[in-house]
Amino acid sequence: MTVAVASRRHAIADDLRSQITAGRIKPGERLLSEARLAAHYAVSTPTLRNALALLQAEGLVEKIHGKGNYARQPLSRKTYFGGGHTPASTPLPVSIRTKRLQARGHLATLLRVAAGSPLTEFLCLSHEGRSPHSLARIYVPRDLATAATPSASCWPQEVASLLAEPVPQLAKVEESIHARLPTSSEAATLRISPTLAILAITRVATDTNGREIEAALLTLPADRAEATFTTKHTTAERRPEG
Amino acid sequence: MTVAVASRRHAIADDLRSQITAGRIKPGERLLSEARLAAHYAVSTPTLRNALALLQAEGLVEKIHGKGNYARQPLSRKTYFGGGHTPASTPLPVSIRTKRLQARGHLATLLRVAAGSPLTEFLCLSHEGRSPHSLARIYVPRDLATAATPSASCWPQEVASLLAEPVPQLAKVEESIHARLPTSSEAATLRISPTLAILAITRVATDTNGREIEAALLTLPADRAEATFTTKHTTAERRPEG
DNA sequence: CAGTGGTCTAGACCACGAA
DNA sequence: TCGTGGTCTAGACCACTGT
Numbered sequence: 001m002t003v004a005v006a007s008r009r010h011a012i013a014d015d016l017r018s019q020i021t022a023g024r025i026k027p028g029e030r031l032l033s034e035a036r037l038a039a040h041y042a043v044s045t046p047t048l049r050n051a052l053a054l055l056q057a058e059g060l061v062e063k064i065h066g067k068g069n070y071a072r073q074p075l076s077r078k079t080y081f082g083g084g085h086t087p088a089s090t091p092l093p094v095s096i097r098t099k100r101l102q103a104r105g106h107l108a109t110l111l112r113v114a115a116g117s118p119l120t121e122f123l124c125l126s127h128e129g130r131s132p133h134s135l136a137r138i139y140v141p142r143d144l145a146t147a148a149t150p151s152a153s154c155w156p157q158e159v160a161s162l163l164a165e166p167v168p169q170l171a172k173v174e175e176s177i178h179a180r181l182p183t184s185s186e187a188a189t190l191r192i193s194p195t196l197a198i199l200a201i202t203r204v205a206t207d208t209n210g211r212e213i214e215a216a217l218l219t220l221p222a223d224r225a226e227a228t229f230t231t232k233h234t235t236a237e238r239r240p241e242g
Numbered sequence: 243m244t245v246a247v248a249s250r251r252h253a254i255a256d257d258l259r260s261q262i263t264a265g266r267i268k269p270g271e272r273l274l275s276e277a278r279l280a281a282h283y284a285v286s287t288p289t290l291r292n293a294l295a296l297l298q299a300e301g302l303v304e305k306i307h308g309k310g311n312y313a314r315q316p317l318s319r320k321t322y323f324g325g326g327h328t329p330a331s332t333p334l335p336v337s338i339r340t341k342r343l344q345a346r347g348h349l350a351t352l353l354r355v356a357a358g359s360p361l362t363e364f365l366c367l368s369h370e371g372r373s374p375h376s377l378a379r380i381y382v383p384r385d386l387a388t389a390a391t392p393s394a395s396c397w398p399q400e401v402a403s404l405l406a407e408p409v410p411q412l413a414k415v416e417e418s419i420h421a422r423l424p425t426s427s428e429a430a431t432l433r434i435s436p437t438l439a440i441l442a443i444t445r446v447a448t449d450t451n452g453r454e455i456e457a458a459l460l461t462l463p464a465d466r467a468e469a470t471f472t473t474k475h476t477t478a479e480r481r482p483e484g
Numbered sequence: 485c486a487g488t489g490g491t492c493t494a495g496a497c498c499a500c501g502a503a
Numbered sequence: 504t505c506g507t508g509g510t511c512t513a514g515a516c517c518a519c520t521g522t
Contacts, residue, residue, distance in 0.1 A: 007491065033507065044493045046288070057423065057437075065506050066500035079418075082324075083473030150522085170475050176321075178468040179421035179439040181299065195299075197421040197439035197464070209407045222439070226420040231325035233412050275488060286512045291489085308488050308519035437519065 012051035020060055022069045031061070031069040044086055057195040059223030074130050075184040075224040080201065082175050092126040092133055099123065099141065110204055110215040118142035125189065134191050135219040144213055164237050170213075172206040176228060186219050197222040246339040254283050254293035262302055262313045268291070295336055299437040301465030316465040317370050322443065324417050324471040325349055334368040341365065342384065352446055352457040360384035367431065374432050377461040384457055412455075414448040419469060428461050439464040 017023045031037065038048040052069055055061040062070045078092070103117040111119070124136040178200050187194045201218040220227070261267045271468070273279065280290040294311055297393040304312045320334070345359040351360070357482040420442050427434045443460040 009491085034506085044495085046494095046509095046511095047492060050491090063508070064501085065509070066502080068507060082471050136480045172475065173473045175471045175473075176468055177419055177441065177470070179441040179462075179464040181439060195437065197423060199419065199421040199441075220421075222421040226418055228419070229324050229417045229473075231417075231471075233414065252512085275494095277488085286514085288492095288513095289511060292510090305489070306520085307490070308521080310488060 008041075008043055009047055009051040009054065012037075012043065012048065013054040015041075016055060017060060018052065018060075020055075026073045027071050027073040029071050030067075031071065033068060034077070051075050053195065056193040059192065059196050059221065062191065063193070073131055075131060075133055078133070078220075078225050080199075080220060080225060080227040082149060082227055083173055092128055094126045096125075097123040103134075103139075107215060110137065110202070111141065111212040113141060113212075120165075133227055134221060135190055137188065137217040137219075139215045139217075140213065168207055171208040174204045174206070175227075176202045180217065180220070182221075190219065190221060192223075198199050199225055199227060201227060250283075251283055251289055251293040254279075254285065254290065255296040256368060257283075258293065258297060259302060264296075265277055267313045269315040271313050272309075273313065275310060295435075295437065296424075298435040301434065301463065304394050304433065305435070314387060315371060315373055316404075317375055320375070320467050322441075322460070322462060322469040322470055334370055336366050336368045336391065338367075338462050339365040345381075352444070353381065353383065353454045355383060355454075366444075376463060376467055377428065377432055379459040381457045381459075382455065389439060412447055413452075415451040415472075416446045416448070418444045421464070424461065426462075432461065432463060434463050434465075441467055441469060454463060 012026040015229075016031070020027075024156075025031065032040065034045055034048055034052070038045045041048060041051075041136045052061055052063065056063060062072050064070065084230055096187050098123050099121040101119055101121055103111060103113050103115055105115065107119065108115045108117065111117075113119075118141070119139050122140070123134075124138065126135075179197055180199050180200055181194060182190065182192060182196070184194060186192075186198070187196075192198075199214070199218075199222060200219040201220065203214070203216040203218065204212055207213050225234040258267075262269075267273065274282065276287055276294070276300065278336050280287045283290060283293075294303055295306065298305060304314050306312065311449070341363045343355060343361055343363055344381075345355050345357055347357065349361065350359065352359045353363075355467055360383070361381050362384050364378075364380040364382070366380065368375045368378075410429055421439055422442055423436060424434060424438070424440050426436060428434075428440070429438075434440075441460075441464060442461040443458075443462065445458040446454055447455070447456040447461065449455050449457075
């Protein structure tokens, strides 16, 4: 009992999807060219491209201009644990680029520093195999950042591991989460479709003196990441706050 | 100094976007028909529709088949506060539909009950003006749900307010968050584009006896919602866990 | 019924990648 | 250079909404 399909592009997408998930098209393998696929399914090229766009938004297909459409290596699903906790699973290798810059509008607000204050940016890109997995941009007031590039490698999660050795006492972590489509530059670095949703986490950590010591912008593609927060209530504090 | 535009559809989308955000096209107002817009911008209809699709994915335009394209009433941005805390801002009116059902696979796992166990579903749809804002499906073991439909109205946040009067002690709230595109049924109830990302939150609350007392599936469209989690660290517990 | 959006066609031409 | 995907055209025909 098959479900009636609304449109040809969905039917084609369903067919290709099942071929990929069933392994008849292997991860990393190139699909037939769009012209051939269009001929095979007896549709026009725009219709076929429309079908591929659906799979692209699911992260199942990666298009490379001038080369072809590739079945995506299904990246393992990683969980980001909120509240400054370390991940339970094996971390991914991360490449880090360090840059010095000055606080601009949004960043200055997050870290509550004056515009123009010196910051250090750590641009962290985690990888799984040869594909980029996710992206983190971590901003730290310059005086808290060690000059040496940290060797810490885990997936975008390194709360204070990038900070100067005498790590300030971490008092509060505030994480704001929203879903959006990637910017074109994010889509390019992560090699994802501009239609694949991402989980964007803005994390601000504060030390015991109330000083913001870190602002992190995490970019987690929806097909390979989720975030989990666990809140424990002691019986005493269990009352709604005003 | 204008930035060079990659394609016509982006140029058209940019033009229409600025008209909407500048208020020259007012919220709720109908745009010209696609045929007229295509003529106005001197492009073909597919190209014009492509431009509208971009705005649709941003939540700026709502298409209604047979009627036209409408500038979206910009819905106020709401923040979901994690960890079972109540929202600070004014809650939105919520309509609630109650249904009895039996636990199936995923739901049974979340609530750790046997398949077939009786549950009560609260289908909560919050509104802002006449537009639906966000959606929550809350599942509670039947014996914990009061027969009376709760009058509690706030935006998808009513942790235990839907439960039987002698509220069990809430011990733990676990919230798992991911970004995805809406299912077609979610897109229909929320009247959003299938290309507008949503924040999907799966919340499981546990009482002091370790019993799961609530599973909630929250569907928060990305253009109007974000989630915030605040974690406080006492100086004692500030050590990474294994 | 007329007007609207939804889907699709059969091409054209451009831009990119590898040889 | 050739094959690939990226963009666009100028229609056709169908489905939905309101009169």
